[in-house]
Amino acid sequence: MEVRLRCTEIGCCECCKDTEMQLSERDIRRIEKLGYSREDFSVEADGIRVLRNVDGSCYFLKDCKCEIYEHRPLGCRLYPVVYDVETRRATVHDFCPIGNEIPRFKIKKVERLLLKHISDIYGFLP
Template identity: 70%
Template sequence: MEIRLNCTDKGCHECCVETEMQLSERDLKRIESLGYDRNDFSVEVDGVRILRNIDGKCLFLKDGQCSIYDSRPLGCRLYPVVYDVDKKRAVVHDFCPSAAEIPVSKIKRVERTLIKHIKDIYGFIP
């Protein structure tokens, strides 16, 4: 399950700037299978691994595109759908310039995947 937007067609990669994308063990292993070391592509913050930024951008952002696109983390695949802790449901992150393109039906379809992903990372839903 993933959200498909034509971000690169629009020249957008704003979600890759100062990213705080949280990684599950499955994400870490998928990227490691490409030959990367988790200590090189991620950092631990409050017990959770997140993608590393280099010069304010995701380590994997090269020339405006994701260099590991087919193996990118699940959170990247689901973005701009994110979990709103206060509302206790999936919402579209209004930071994304393409947010208006995401229909409510798509948000509902990915919500279960997103919640499972968060449980994989934290062990619970915050």
């Protein structure tokens, strides 16, 4: 499951700039299988690994396209749907200019995946 939007169609890659995308161990291993070193594409922040930014953009962003699109982290696949710990629900991140195109039922479906992903990263549910 992933959230598909027309980002490339409209030339948008804003979510890949100054990213703080959190990575699960599964994400890291999948990317390492492509020949990348975790030390190159990620950094540790507050005890978890996040995608590294190079010159203000994700390590994998080149010409507004993801170099590992088919293998990108789960958080990237599900974005702009994010989990709001205050409301305890999945929601669309208001930063995304076309996030309003995501139907409500899809947001609810993605919520279960987000909770599992958060649990994989932190070891507990929010």
